[in-house]
Structures are given as C-alpha cells and as structure tokens.
Amino acid sequence: MTDFTSQTLVYYYRGKGECDFVVTGADNSPRELYQVCQQLTTDNMNQEIEGLREAMRELHLHEGTIVTLSDEDTLHVEEGEIRIVKAYE
DSSP: OOOOOTTOEEEEEESSSEEEEEEEOTTSOEEEEEEEOSOOOTTTHHHHHHHHHHHHHHHTOSEEEEEESSOOEEEEETTEEEEEEETTO
C-alpha cells in the first residue's frame, strides 16, 4: 500500500467502467488502483471487477484492490491479480 506523502495524488478513473481511486507516485504515474464497496454481491460484482480490470488495462498495471467490509479473496484475471480485502484489517 502506498505511503501517502504531499506528492501523492489520488484520481478517479472513468472509461466505459470506473475505478474509485487511482493512486499516483511523485512522478504522477499510476501506482495503485482501488475499488470500494460495502460488499460484493451478485448485483455489483461484475461492475466492480470490470471497472478495475479496465483501469488495469488502460493504465498498464497488473494489480488492483477491492476494499469491502467483510470479503476476502484473490482473483486471477487476464490483466493480473485483484485482491479483495477487508477495510478494517
């Protein structure tokens, strides 16, 4: 996880899908991607994962994270790895 400094910028990505947070480094290049939702359900899972996958492709990153209240998992997708983590751990 990024050590946030005064030179760290956070953006929102929107293409066909969306990614809640794009964290950049001091050189303004994308470093980390985050989606945030209360929980992954059959209603939102595809939207959350596909938005993150699109951002991974477009920004040339091989890792993304979905932050939830209670879910934990790791998904291996064509673009790389998606970690699903609890917000409070």
